[in-house]
Amino acid sequence: MVLDIRGLAVTFRTDRGPLRAVDDLSFSVEAGRTLAVVGESGCGKSVTALAIMGLLPPNARLSGSIRLHGREMSTLNPAEWRRRRGRELAMVFQEPMTSLNPAFTAGEQVAEVLRLHERLGERAAFDRAVALLDRVRIPDAARRARQYPHQLSGGMRQRVMIAMALACKPRLLIADEPTTALDVTVQAQILALLDELKRETGTAVVLITHDLGIVADHADDVVVMYAGRAAERAPAARLFARPEHPYTVGLLGAAPRIEGGPGGRMSRLASIEGTVPDLLHPPEGCRFAPRCPFHGTDCTRQPPLAEIEPGHATACWRAPLDQVLAA
Amino acid sequence: MNEPLLELRDLRKHFPLRDALGRARGAVRAVDGVSLAVARGTVLAIVGESGCGKSTLGRLALRLIEPDAGSVRFDGEDLRALSPAALRARRRDMQLIFQDPFASLDPRMTVGAAIAEPLRLHRIVPRGGEASRVAELLERVGLRPESAQRWPHEFSGGQRQRIAIARALASGPRLVIGDEPISALDVSVQAQVVNLLADLIRDLGLTFVLISHDLGVVRHIADRVAVMYLGSIVEEGAAATVFAAPRHPYTRALLAAVPGRGIKAPPIEGDVPSPIAPPAGCRFHTRCPHAEALCREQPPILAGGDHRAACHLQDRLPPAPPLQEAEPGGDRLRRLQAFFQPAGTEA
Structure with missing residues (x-):
């Protein structure tokens, strides 16, 4: 195991009170594999990247465990962390x-x-x-x-x-939206280059992205984040074949495809109504509930990220979602 | 009636470059001989990567900038021949929606005032009738009428783009040009705005020009598509045909580069060459996997009937790989997604 994160939380001190940008996040990445962290702006994916790199700003407080090759990083002082950056872990940012x-x-x-x-x-x-x-x-x-x-x-x-x-030759490479600022033909070149280098060097990759298409083509495993928490975690192929969190289902239907959707031109796209919650005042319980078509009274309690089969975990009281289809 | 609403002919726009001493140093050849027609009540998408000239073309079409050569006809009338006063009057028929809803709204103006401004400018409603028209427009774009009293900063990105759309619709335009209208938004919010645009286009019978790099959105709402590369159109035709059977190698490369289709090898190498010194012959030849000697020497012309391509080899290329529906989630996913249907008014 190259990277192992357990119960990671990052809280920012702000003028308007504490803001928990990442809450109870756990995942791990093995050598030569790519884990994608996917979500929309403000979901905590970039803060997670900065936390792993030891690059959080001074008003941030980190708790939980970040282990790199079994060694705990979260207790390192800034000088020690700086020595490891570059040598053991490195990062590629969105805007070169x-x-x-x-x-x-x-x-x-x-x-x-x-x-x-x-x-x-x-x-x-x-x-x-x-x-x-x-x-x-x-x-x-x-x-x-x-x-x-x-x-x-x-x-x-x-x-x-x-x-x-x-x-x-770092053991862990974190790529934070590495192609978002690039044109689509150049994006394809850069992603292919990252895949090739990963294969040759065996480095583990954490790929932060908002683009599920990139996840489908380039990731082995995925964590879907929403409002600071992991909504779903699965092998990539499994996530696309059998998504088990309503947010994942909505995201998959929100982006129109170049093949043309089943409904044809101008048909309605799946649309997640409303907007992401304000993290200074997050809703009680499941943070997606206010936008979820399947929410009920039980959603005022936070559902745990629980495995519904080995390697595939979702934080939803409705899972497996076949229940809502049968209802 | 069959006459196109908008017709661009041989449009050219070069932006001269000067060095620190003000001496001429070449020019950015942003738009280099573009002809296009947009039929009434249809959606034309102009696609291409950054620097291809698509945004400049949109501004030329509205005469927000002056072309070096060529003509723009709107509803049969040559826009370049209009007096400044006549052009101003024409503006109510043609509106532009920008990419960035944060930059396009004046932070010191309430939402209601921003939407009412074009109503006043073009004297569209009688004095005192503005408030009810503003309320109507806000509802039309899925916002509450009470939003009129609030300020732009109180709204999210998606809501601000709805406000910008309401403002663009205020003067009752017949032609709307959207320059990357959803690119600055998050995926889930993009879907809301794409659904709204599709509704408006259909319900108001708008003629719409969508400038976009997002081929999924283009496929979803466009009737016709024009693909630009380095200032000129390389392919143009019905969207369904261009996507299913692209004739130009650049169009094929663009489609192959869209992630999420299991294609991992990059479709083409290299970067887009500089529009200051575009390659001779076919401008795509430096990156084209099929290029021959002729391509390096002679610029191809945009040829063909209803589906045109500017490629010397278009009749000899191997068939384009089929676009197969890669939908691993299948029927279960479709049934789950059916629950994500918009209810109407948004917060």
């Missing part, structure tokens, strides 16, 4: 332009990681950086290594970020 330094060339930034963690000399680090840029399929890597971020396309900048993340 804001995470790259505009004042240094692509090659210098990759080389910097190598000098810091592998104590390579300047010349050796730069040569390794060029090799890494070539490895992430940047054409003409030796020339591109001498260019600044603004001279590179969005896709190439994201490749530079991936090269930096993989420079020290």
Whole structure:
């Protein structure tokens, strides 16, 4: 087991009171596998990524356990966590332009990681950086290594970020919406590159995304998050074949497909009415209940994330959902 | 009546580039010879990746920016020939919905005032009749009439986009252009707004131009689709036909790149070339898996009858892979999703 998270909670101190962005979250990822954390804005997926990386802001309080290769991370002090970042775990962000330094060339930034963690000399680090840029399929890597971020396309900048993340062969790679800012043809290239690197290096990947299509093509396992909690957790193929949380069911029907839906053009899409709850004042019990077509009086109690079969867990009193179809 | 409501002919728009000293340094060839017609009461989608010129084309169509060459005819009338006053009067017939509902509403104006502004501007309702028309528009987009007294910041992203749609509809336009109208919204909220747009298009008989990179949404609401690449249209036809049997390699690549269909290999390599110096010949040849010598030399013309493509090889390409319905959830999922049907008015 590369990453094992148990009962993770993150609470932010805000002017309007404590905000629990992540609540009682548990999952694990093995080497060479991709776990997707999927959900909409504010569901806690990016906060989870920052918590694993030890990059939470000072007003955040973390509880629960984050184990990397069996070693507890949540009790590390910031300096220890910084030493592990880059070497044992690394992250690729959504917007490469804001995470790259505009004042240094692509090659210098990759080389910097190598000098810091592998104590390579300047010349050796730069040569390794060029090799890494070539490895992430940047054409003409030796020339591109001498260019600044603004001279590179969005896709190439994201490749530079991936090269930096993989420079020290981390055991865990966290990719937070790594292709959301990219065009669809370039997105396909970057996701294929991440798959290929994962296969070759055996690194474990946590893929944070809002796109269920990406989950279907690139994840082995999935956690669906809603309003800070895990709604459902399953192997990816199982989630798409037999979703057992009403939120997952709604999400799957909300995005129209290019094949055309069963209802045809202009037919009504499944629509989750209303909006996500305010996490400063979350509803009592199941947080999805106010938007759920199957809610009842029992939903004022929080349903536990319970297995309905080995490896497939859902937090819903109605599960298995075949009950509501039979009713 | 068969005359199209909107007709673009040979439109061209280049944005000149200047260096720090103000000297001319080439130009971004945003739109480079586009001809399109939109029939009354139909939905045309313009699709393509960033920088393909689709947003510029939308603004040219409304004459929000001036073309370098070409013509825009609205309801048979040449918009470029109109006097400024006549153009202003025409504006009530043509409206634009933007991507970002946060930027398109004035935070210092109540929702009611924002929707009433076009009513006043075009003197559409008699004095004193505005409030009831605003209430009607709010209900039409699924918001409570009382929302008129509230401020934009009190609403969620999806609700703000509903407000922006109500404002666009206020003047009773015949043509609405939506520039990525749902792209800034979360998936579950996107579905609400797509359902609303579909209702409005059908119920009001709108002619709608959807500018979007989301091929699922395009398939869902468009009658016809035009695919743009580096400033020109590479394929155009009935949406169902273009999706089922794409004739241009770029259209095929776009469709193959849509995630969730089990295709893991990237469909094409490389980035979109710079619109400042687009490739000679066919502009797609640098990324096209089928390109031949002819493609590098000669720009193809958009040819064909009702389904046109700009590709020298279009009659010789292997057939496009079929779009099969990959729906592992099957009947059970469809029956569960049937419970997620909108009740009407939203909070």
